[in-house]
Amino acid sequence: MKSLELVNIRKEYGDAVAVDDMNMTIRKGELVSLLGPSGCGKTTTLRMVAGFVAPSAGSVLIDGRDVTHRPPYERNTALVFQSYALFPHMSVAQNVAFGLEMRRMPRAEREAKSLEALRRVRLDHLAERYPRQLSGGQQQRVALARGLVLNPDVFLLDEPLSNLDAKLRAEVRSEIRGLQQALELTTLMVTHDQEEALTMSDGLVLMAGGRVRQSGSAQDLYERPADAFVADFVGRSNVLEGRVEGGSFRMKDGTALPGTAVPTARYYTLRPEKIALTSPDQGVPGTLREVLYLGAQTEYTVLLGTTPVTVIRATPGPDDTLARLRPGDPVGLRWNSADARLLDS
Ligand SMILES: Nc1ncnc2c1ncn2[C@@H]1O[C@H](COP(=O)(O)OP(=O)(O)O)[C@@H](O)[C@H]1O
Ligand SMILES: [Mg+2]
Structure with a gap:
């Protein structure tokens, strides 16, 4: 060889x-x-x-x-x-x-x-x-x-x-x-x-x-x-468009996302499996739009303002509060800001 x-x-x-x-x-x-x-x-x-x-x-x-x-x-x-x-x-x-x-x-x-x-x-x-x-x-x-x-x-x-x-x-x-x-x-x-x-x-x-x-x-x-x-093509990623105001990243509808941002950042990218689903008072508040059961994993679509964000979690057991979530329910999204990547282009 x-x-x-x-x-x-x-x-x-x-x-x-x-x-x-x-x-x-x-x-x-x-x-x-x-x-x-x-x-x-x-x-x-x-x-x-x-x-x-x-x-x-x-x-x-x-x-x-x-x-x-x-x-x-x-x-x-x-x-x-x-x-x-x-x-x-x-x-x-x-x-x-x-x-x-x-x-x-x-x-x-x-x-x-x-x-x-x-x-x-x-x-x-x-x-x-x-x-x-x-x-x-x-x-x-x-x-x-x-x-x-x-x-x-x-x-x-x-x-x-x-x-x-x-x-x-x-x-x-x-x-x-x-x-x-x-x-x-x-x-x-x-x-x-x-x-x-x-x-x-x-x-x-x-x-x-x-x-x-x-x-x-x-x-x-x-x-x-x-x-x-690359973020979008390799694996799945939320690619959220927006710009930086006063040091924090804001999506087009004004929703601010956690983490410090360089002024030139245009995209906030975040993998679906890095996001935790909690109650609305404990994270960035949004509304659950869709729940897709995939067997071992469940995929949730959550609207932050008008922007859909994909969250993938291990499918919750029957006693877990997450198992009772239905479309239309208010939820909170939480993630480690180190897991987000801010990109210029
Ligand atoms: N023999 C050819 N004559 C003219 N254009 C070609 C020829 N072969 C490929 N192309 C063009 O070159 C580009 C790359 O093609 P290709 O290498 O087959 O792409 P991929 O394999 O990634 O789908 C395409 O735009 C295709 O139309
Ligand atoms: Mg080919």
């Missing part, structure tokens, strides 16, 4: 900039997620690493070697698509062995390697089936095996879970992470799903509009978002 480095990488399509001077490093054996909304340049970045798209500027380094102008087959990367892209007329084993055939590996060796890769994803017993005879999750595991069998220096995954339902997604998610760690695969995974990125990655790169907005660990992005976009 090798490291991957992107240096001022850029891609223009006519006048449009799909990827704008992007920098990123993945250390050997680490999984980094490239996260961001649809159209922000994630797939383009991945394809520049694989060599299917030529950058307009900048360079791609694999283990320090500049491969920017090398064709895909000289890079030893493996790209797994969201659509699986399996060959329908080939058996599972033939699909997995296909890349090795392209590399002119002898048949016996090909078959042994392909079976070994299928064993890694626990599908060796289905080697003779055809893709249409497999479930979506199994097809995605075949696609993973087809990448693994190449013993790639850099493993590239483009939204590998987005065609799977919620339960399978969780399963394949831990399967990918397990394999990636066991084989110490240097991996760049593209996703638009922040939960996927937070749970699977050693590092995250959050993009928007072709640019990196923030990179770091899951904790960095979650606890110390660089701006309101």
Whole structure:
């Protein structure tokens, strides 16, 4: 396994900039997620690493070697698509062995390697089936095996879970992470799903509009978002707009929020799980608008003035006073002002 480095990488399509001077490093054996909304340049970045798209500027380094102008087959990367892209007329084993055939590996060796890769994803017993005879999750595991069998220096995954339902997604998610760690695969995974990125990655790169907005660990992005976009995109956050008057932050409707604020602050961001729900005399007073039971947790929407604020708490037991709250009830919100982040932009 090798490291991957992107240096001022850029891609223009006519006048449009799909990827704008992007920098990123993945250390050997680490999984980094490239996260961001649809159209922000994630797939383009991945394809520049694989060599299917030529950058307009900048360079791609694999283990320090500049491969920017090398064709895909000289890079030893493996790209797994969201659509699986399996060959329908080939058996599972033939699909997995296909890349090795392209590399002119002898048949016996090909078959042994392909079976070994299928064993890694626990599908060796289905080697003779055809893709249409497999479930979506199994097809995605075949696609993973087809990448693994190449013993790639850099493993590239483009939204590998987005065609799977919620339960399978969780399963394949831990399967990918397990394999990636066991084989110490240097991996760049593209996703638009922040939960996927937070749970699977050693590092995250959050993009928007072709640019990196923030990179770091899951904790960095979650606890110390660089701006309101990051706070809103990574995890859930209340992003309350307003301005600072006399040292305290006031929302647009005039409601003052606790904590000291720098004069330039425009947004007060606060995670839903950092807010406690109490009686109106014990916190910032508001009105309960909605209660959503989510099983282990309950989500409350509280109006502070005219602004809805989301609060997430462990679901109260039947004897808890919180269990008796109904929409329309007056409530108070309390939080540690250190948990709020005031942002300029
Ligand atoms: N071959 C292409 N020609 C022109 N524009 C493209 C091409 N591929 C991608 N784009 C544009 O580049 C931007 C980034 O696309 P993409 O990398 O696919 O985004 P993502 O994977 O984050 O959804 C989009 O605006 C898209 O329309
Ligand atoms: Mg994409």
